[in-house]
Amino acid sequence: MSTLYLLPTPLGDDEKVWLLPHDLEKIRHIQYFVVEAEKTARRHLKLLNLDTPLQQLHLSRLDEHSKLDSLPEILSPLLQGHDMALMSEAGCPAVADPGATLVALAHRHNIDIVPLVGASSLLLALMASGANGQRFAFQGYLPADSDGRKTSLRQLEKKALAGESQIFIETPYRNDVMLADILSTLHRETHLCVASDLLQQTQSIISATIGDWHAKPLPNLKKRPTVFIIY
Numbered sequence: 001m002s003t004l005y006l007l008p009t010p011l012g013d014d015e016k017v018w019l020l021p022h023d024l025e026k027i028r029h030i031q032y033f034v035v036e037a038e039k040t041a042r043r044h045l046k047l048l049n050l051d052t053p054l055q056q057l058h059l060s061r062l063d064e065h066s067k068l069d070s071l072p073e074i075l076s077p078l079l080q081g082h083d084m085a086l087m088s089e090a091g092c093p094a095v096a097d098p099g100a101t102l103v104a105l106a107h108r109h110n111i112d113i114v115p116l117v118g119a120s121s122l123l124l125a126l127m128a129s130g131a132n133g134q135r136f137a138f139q140g141y142l143p144a145d146s147d148g149r150k151t152s153l154r155q156l157e158k159k160a161l162a163g164e165s166q167i168f169i170e171t172p173y174r175n176d177v178m179l180a181d182i183l184s185t186l187h188r189e190t191h192l193c194v195a196s197d198l199l200q201q202t203q204s205i206i207s208a209t210i211g212d213w214h215a216k217p218l219p220n221l222k223k224r225p226t227v228f229i230i231y
Contacts, residue, residue: 001111001112002077002078002079002080002081002082002083002084002111002112003083003084003111003112003113003114004078004083004084004085004086004102004103004106004111004112004113004114005026005027005030005083005084005085005086005114005115005116006085006086006092006093006094006099006103006113006114006115006116007019007027007033007085007086007087007093007116007118008088008091008092008093008116008117008118008119009040009041009044009087009088009089009090009091009118010044010090010119010199011090011091011119011121011198011199011200011225012090012197012198012199012200012225013200017047017048018118018119019048019116019117019118020116020117023116023117024048026114026116027048027050027083027085027116028048028049028050028051029050029051029052029083030050030052030083030084030085031052031056031057031058031082032057032058032060032077032078032082032083032084032085033045033057033058033059033060033084033085033086033087034059034060034061034062034074034084034085034086034087034099034102035059035060035061035062035087036061036062036063036087036088036089036097036098036099037061037063037089038059038061040089040090041059041087042054042059044087045057058077060073060074062074062086062098062099062101062102063098064098066098068101071101071102071105072105074102075102075105075106075109078106078109078111079109079111086099086102086103087099090121090225091118091119091120091121092115092118092119092120095120095122096122096138096140096169119198119199121195121198121225121227122138122167122169122227124195124198124199124227125167125193125195125198125205125227125229126165126167126229128193128195128205128207129165129193129195129205129207129229129231130191130193130207130231131165131191131193131207131229131231132163132164132165132231133165135163135164135165136164136165136166136167137159137164137165137166137167138167138168139152139156139166139167139168140168140169141168141169141170141171142168142170142178144174146177146181149178149181150181150184150185153181153182153185153186153230154185154186156168156230157185157186157187157190157230160190160191160230160231161190165229165230165231166229166230166231167227167228167229168227168228168229169226169227169228170226170228172221172222172223172224172225172226173222173223175196175221175222175223175224175226176220176221176222178221178228179194179218179221179228182210182228182230183210183213183214186210186230187210188209188210188211188214189209189210189211190209190210190230190231191207191208191209191210191230191231192207192208192209192210192213192228192229192230192231193205193206193207193227193228193229193231194206194207194219194221194226194227194228195226195227195229196219196221196224196225196226196227197224197225197226198225198227202224204219206219207229
């Protein structure tokens with residue numbers, strides 16, 4: 001029976017080998033990969049020294065623009081008995097990632113799913129935040145317009161004050177706008193963690209009340225992968 005492996009990728013541009021040795025052995029034979037961005041995927045795969053030369057690997061693209069009717073074709077190597085690996089652009093596949101649709105389809109075909117150990121920026125941020133790690137929710141992206149974003153922030157603050165940590169992300173070029181809206185919307189006693197460039201040399205993790213955030217210089221978050229947590 002074929003297997004769909006969920007293959008994590010490094011956070012950021014760190015080019016060190018990131019897989020545990022026994023996980024690398026599990027996927028070394030694979031020739032079929034589903035990727036979010038081919039250029040990035042090939043750069044990562046080159047480091048793994050797979051059994052098959054890089055030029056002979058079969059890469060299928062699955063991103064936020066992919067149509068649902070393309071999934072059966074992407075899945076077809078698995079139905080033909082070939083193992084396959086799903087890769088995200090960065091971090092863990094199928095978490096805040098379009099690959100979740102492929103995993104769901106694979107389950108409907110009774111294909112074995114094997115997740116491999118890798119870094120999740122969401123969990124790393126939660127671990128380092130001081131927020132409640134027993135009750136939390138990941139909200140994905142908030143509305144892009146300022147009014148909608150502020151309305152969502154007020155709703156999330158109510159949940160956070162009830163004891164459920166609220167985790168969300170933003171498109172990197174809008175991070176500074178997001179931070180500004182958070183600081184202008186939430187109460188001074190509410191806590192905010194901003195975790196950027198996790199596992200990179202430029203990593204920064206700041207966790208403080210909104211009141212304390214107003215009293216300190218704000219970090220430059222432009223184009224930096226960032227996780228926000230309200231608690």
